[in-house]
Amino acid sequence: MDILIFYVCAVAIIAGAFGVVLSHNPVHSALFLLMTLVSVAVLFLQLDAALVAAIQVVVYASAIVVLFVFVITLLGVDKHETFEEPSLFQRPVAIVLGVLMFLQIVLLAGHHWVTGAHSTRGKLAGVRTGNVTTLAKSLFTDFVWAFEITAVLLVIAVVGGVALARRSGQRAGSHPGQGSES
Amino acid sequence: MIAVANVTPTYYLVLGAALFTIGGVGLLVRRNTLVMFMCIELMLNAANLTFVTYAKALNDVSGQVIVFFTLVVAAAEVAVGLAIIVAIFRRRQDVTADDVNALEG
Numbered sequence: 468m469d470i471l472i473f474y475v476c477a478v479a480i481i482a483g484a485f486g487v488v489l490s491h492n493p494v495h496s497a498l499f500l501l502m503t504l505v506s507v508a509v510l511f512l513q514l515d516a517a518l519v520a521a522i523q524v525v526v527y528a529s530a531i532v533v534l535f536v537f538v539i540t541l542l543g544v545d546k547h548e549t550f551e552e553p554s555l556f557q558r559p560v561a562i563v564l565g566v567l568m569f570l571q572i573v574l575l576a577g578h579h580w581v582t583g584a585h586s587t588r589g590k591l592a593g594v595r596t597g598n599v600t601t602l603a604k605s606l607f608t609d610f611v612w613a614f615e616i617t618a619v620l621l622v623i624a625v626v627g628g629v630a631l632a633r634r635s636g637q638r639a640g641s642h643p644g645q646g647s648e649s
Numbered sequence: 650m651i652a653v654a655n656v657t658p659t660y661y662l663v664l665g666a667a668l669f670t671i672g673g674v675g676l677l678v679r680r681n682t683l684v685m686f687m688c689i690e691l692m693l694n695a696a697n698l699t700f701v702t703y704a705k706a707l708n709d710v711s712g713q714v715i716v717f718f719t720l721v722v723a724a725a726e727v728a729v730g731l732a733i734i735v736a737i738f739r740r741r742q743d744v745t746a747d748d749v750n751a752l753e754g
Binding site: 469470473477480481484485487488490493496497500503504507510511513514515516518519522523526527530531533534535538539541542557558562563564565566568569573574590591598601605606609610613617620621623624625627628629632633634 | 655656660661663664666667668669670671672673674675677678679681683684686687688690691694697698701702704705708709710711713714716717718720721722723724725726727728729731732733734735736738739
């Protein structure tokens with residue numbers, strides 16, 4: 468059963484990833500991305516990461532994909548993109564580099580790396596009970612500084628997004644901290 | 650039924666490698682900045698999958714905690730990146746990466 472779920476999800480993930488790269492229409496790319504993200508969430512469930520799977524669906528599959536689709540509708544689907552490469556070498560070199568990178572990671576990816584001390588930050592509980600408590604304890608004790616820094620990062624991102632998305636020339640000069648050009 | 654094998658962590662790691670590679674190649678070959686962003690999301694997801702796999706293999710919860718931080722970084726990156734794309738679009742009416750080749754203000 469496990470292996471069946473794995474193969475179904477793996478096929479969906481790879482197909483979705485190829486769909487993202489090969490779709491001419493960005494909306495189709497966004498939908499293929501959604502398929503990949505949801506399949507990854509299913510694999511997270513398989514790996515005893517129920518909370519991470521839920522957050523994957525809520526944050527990635529909902530918020531981020533909706534943001535993508537929203538920006539696509541705002542900008543209009545870009546029909547100008549041709550698949551003809553202006554540079555002759557870029558595509559073959561990219562594919563060769565990609566294959567090399569894949570082989571390299573596969574050589575490195577293996578069970579034999581699982582050598583460290585087990586359960587230093589808390590055990591994963593079984594699927595039935597979940598591991599929200601252990602996760603929260605680890606997040607708010609061992610990783611509390613990283614947690615605070617991510618809070619700062621999010622505030623910076625929000626301020627930056629608002630500053631960038633302001634229409635140019637709108638109330639220029641009323642904010643001295645911002646360049647007059649933007 | 651074919652031979653029923655157990656799903657070892659290596660399966661997940663190879664899947665993560667494949668996902669990362671497809672995202673990376675897509676980032677290099679596509680010209681639409683929105684699709685390039687989606688490829689970056691694919692690569693981040695491959696990294697998340699690897700983290701969760703190692704968390705399971707080592708029976709340690711910290712791998713899953715790291716995934717939270719990756720998610721936060723991805724969300725922040727998407728917010729700022731899409732704002733940049735919208736700003737570029739306002740100026741040039743196009744979001745193709747090749748057209749944005751001048752650094753003039």
